Amino acid sequence: MAGDSTWWRRGAIYQIYPRSFADADGDGVGDLRGIVEHLDHLNDGTERSLGVEAIWLSPFYPSPMADFGYDVADYCDVDPAFGTLADFERLVEEAHRRGIKVVVDLVPNHTSDQHxxxxxxxxxxxxxxxxxxxxxxxxxxxxxxxxxxxxxxxxxxxxxxxxxxxxxxxHSFLPQQPDLNWDEPAVEEAIHDVMRFWLERGVDGFRIDVVQKLAKDPLLRDVVEGAPVPYEDWQPAIHERLRRLRAVVDEYPDRMLVGEVYLLDLERIVAYVNSGDELHLAHNFTFVHLPWRMEAFRAAIDGFEALASAAAWPAWFVANHDNPRVASRFDDDDQGPARARAVLLMLYALRGTPFVYQGEELGLPDAAIPPDRVVDVDGRDPERAPIPWRPPSEAGPGAGFTTGDPWLPLAAEAEELAAQRQSGDPRSTLALTRRLAWLRRGEPALQSGAQRSLDAGADLLAWVRTGDDGTALLAIVNFAARSRPFAGAPDLPPTAVLALSTDPDRAPGTLALETVTLGPGEALLLRL
Structure with missing residues (x-):
């Protein structure tokens, strides 16, 4: 759907895990006031910021915190650890003043056992x-x-x-998280009322937690080995329920639904967005679990395009609060942060909406969590470590995240990867992310243009984005641990202008495509 400028297609949606983003009151736990204090990092209207279109807030509702907020005890308030409802309303106001939309987590599959x-x-x-x-x-x-x-x-x-x-x-998760029964109409009506509560307070959309579990086998049959799990994605009830959720947000202008569709079957994922009257976006978990191989990424990207209807729009992410960070998954000592930087270019240059988890713009790795500091039942503490805003050598052990004792240890690399330190370094991952974001904001072809894949040579993933005005950009990502030549394509022009490289040492200017060679883990964006 070229030319569509809907906000949730235009630019990045930035995920904030409130406990770990910024702590304004010094108790070691991030809060809503801390988010407000750092909104200019996200979008201050200039290229000194990340230029995000929206933020997605992980749960901030009252909760016993057995699953750190995903065990909701009250859907219509704010946990005191994060602030007050007035703090939330100020956050929405301040975000909107900067042109930032606000998406909140909706957790409709289960509640806390204290609800x-x-x-x-x-x-x-x-x-x-x-x-x-x-x-x-x-x-x-x-x-x-x-x-x-x-x-x-x-x-x-x-x-x-x-x-x-x-x-x-x-309970699909902890015993403290009993599953709601969506076969009971009153449950669905109650969740619709919750949505209206937040829509009336100005939220721009919802990220729906484990959406595929909202319809389960009513006969509660045992799992059959090799068959789809019977307690999720029960059809056609799941799609009927999603249409009714969509109808609620459609009562309000310019709102959006994105679903955590935790299915590892691309065809089933695409079914959640193909009709145009269910989810606007579906998080693609086949993508987040890919190995670092060009063929795997090519199959996932082209596979979505092959299955998608005209109404469908991709949502790309490679990290979140439940999955290891890109720098820890894909990079090694020999290449440093090259692959993490290449992933950022991929997210911003692919046709679809990039979802960027807090800290990915800094190239943060997972933190090392000593055994006596482990708090999560499922081993997700390393990717939830707090954000280092300032070098610990200047700000103390809280690294600008807090003046107190952080609820989780920070990454060992906090000194060199702190946002303040990277902000003044044009070679940093933060500087790269800013350039990618503002390049996309200025190029309609990257926001809504058509996309076609190219056969670019061994280990090279390449595609062309084309805008309605005829502008075209070529993206190339080198998955190899050594240099690779670009094989070109017969229908491309002989030269292109470098728009951006993830290698800060590559010189700007015009390149002859037949001589382009990408360094290990390098990614390029070229104007044709």
């Missing part, structure tokens, strides 16, 4: 809200109702027995 809804449900089999959650009798021998397992391996079965009512309740 009033579950407390009512657990009160007894006769409770009016008993059917708001999934309760079942067990099998013979005191066994759970079926063999479903929690997403968290350390938890084991996805069922917990309640002695008071002599039934089991379903």
């Amino acid at each position: 009033p809804w579950f407390r009512d449900s657990r009160a007894g089999r006769g409770s009016p809200r008993r059917d708001w959650y999934v309760w079942r009798d067990g099998r013979d021998g005191g066994r759970p109702p079926n063999d479903w397992a929690s997403t968290f391996r350390a938890v084991g079965p996805a069922w917990t027995y309640d002695p008071a009512s002599e039934q089991w309740y379903l």
Whole structure:
């Protein structure tokens, strides 16, 4: 759909994990006021910022924090650790003043076991809200109702027995996160009301957590080896429910839905965006799990395009709060941050919306977490380490994230990768990310232009973006650990002008395409 300038297609959506972004009150935990204080880093209207289109906030709702906010105890308030509802309203106001949209996490599959809804449900089999959650009798021998397992391996079965009512309740994650029963119409209506609560407060969209779990096999059948998991992506109910969620946001102008569709089947993922009346965007988890091989990335990118309807729009990400950082996954001692930098170019230059996890613009690696500091049940602490805003040598051990004791240790590289230090270095990953963002903002071809892949030679991923006005840009990424020559293409012009390289030592100017060679892990963007 060339020429579409919808905000959620134009530029990057930046994920903020509030606990780890910035702490304004010195208690060691990030908060909403801390986010406000750093909005200019995200977009101050100049090329000194990241020029983001929107921020996506991971949960900030009242919670016992068994799963650090994804166990929601109240959908319509702010946890005191993060501030107040007034702080949230100020955040929206300040973000909008800078042209930044605000997307918030919606967690509709489960609540905290401390949510009033579950407390009512657990009160007894006769409770009016008993059917708001999934309760079942067990099998013979005191066994759970079926063999479903929690997403968290350390938890084991996805069922917990309640002695008071002599039934089991379903939880796809922790026992403290009971699953809501979306077969009960009142549950769906309640979640719609939650959405309207935040839409009325100016949010611009929702990221829907584990959206594929909103419809499960009503017969609760056991898992059949080799078959799709029966407790997610149950059709056609899942798509009917998504259309109704979409209808709620469509009551308000210019709003958006993006879903965490944790399926490793590209065809099933694309089904969530192909109709044009469900999700606007679906996070592509086949992409985030790819090995560092050109053929794998080429298949994922071309595969989406082959399956997508005219209504579908890709969403690209390679890191988030649940997955290791790019610098730790793909880079090694020989190449330094080359691959992490190449991934940034890929995200900004591909047709689709780039989702950038906080700290990726700094090239942060995962932090080393000592055994006595581990807090997450599923091993996700390393990628959730706080952001180093200033060098610890100047700001103290909190590195500008906090004046107190950080809730998690910072990355060992905080001194050299701190945002303040990188901001003044034109060779830094932060400087590269800023250039990519503002290049995309100034090039309609990169925002909404058409895309075609090229056969560029061994280990080189290449594609051309073409705008409605005939402008064209060529992107090339070298997946090899050594230099690779660009093979060219017969329909390309003989020369191109360098728009950007991830190698700060590459000289600007006009290049003869037949002589272009990319260094190890280098990525180029060229104007044709």
